[in-house]
Every structure is written in C-alpha cells, then in structure tokens.
Amino acid sequence: MNNSIQLLDVVALTEDLPQRNLFRGQVGTVVELLAPNVFEVEFSDDKGQTYAMLTLRADQIMVLHYQPIETI
Numbered sequence: 001m002n003n004s005i006q007l008l009d010v011v012a013l014t015e016d017l018p019q020r021n022l023f024r025g026q027v028g029t030v031v032e033l034l035a036p037n038v039f040e041v042e043f044s045d046d047k048g049q050t051y052a053m054l055t056l057r058a059d060q061i062m063v064l065h066y067q068p069i070e071t072i
Contacts, residue, residue, distance in 0.1 A: 007033055011041060011061040022052055
C-alpha cells in the first residue's frame with residue numbers, strides 16, 4: 001500500500017499533528033516524492049491558499065479515491 005502513493009495524489013492525514021495545527025482527516029496533495037515512503041504534502045484551503053506544507057511518512061497519510069478501485 002505504501003508504494004501506491006504517487007505525485008499529485010490527494011491524501012488525508014491519519015493522525016493529529018497539533019504542533020503544526022493539523023488534525024486527522026485534513027486533506028492535502030502530494031507535491032514531492034522525497035524518499036521511499038516520504039512525501040512533501042501541501043495543505044490548501046478551498047480558495048487555493050496554502051496553509052501548511054510538510055514532510056510526512058507514508059504511515060501518516062492515506063490516499064483518497066474518487067473512483068472504484070479495480071482489483072485483479
């Protein structure tokens with residue numbers, strides 16, 4: 001599952017990060033692949049204004065899916 005995270009994926013936090021004023025469920029976009037299972041994620045409001053950008057591990061985020069996932 002961790003290697004399924006791609007550049008520009010829409011993701012949600014899976015844990016609270018109160019020191020950054022971010023909480024579980026907040027939605028961001030993967031904007032950089034930094035290392036295996038390490039990503040730069042940008043959090044923006046509904047007007048497109050960035051309010052946070054930080055490095056997160058794959059276990060701190062989950063990819064959001066807007067279409068059915070096909071299984072083999």
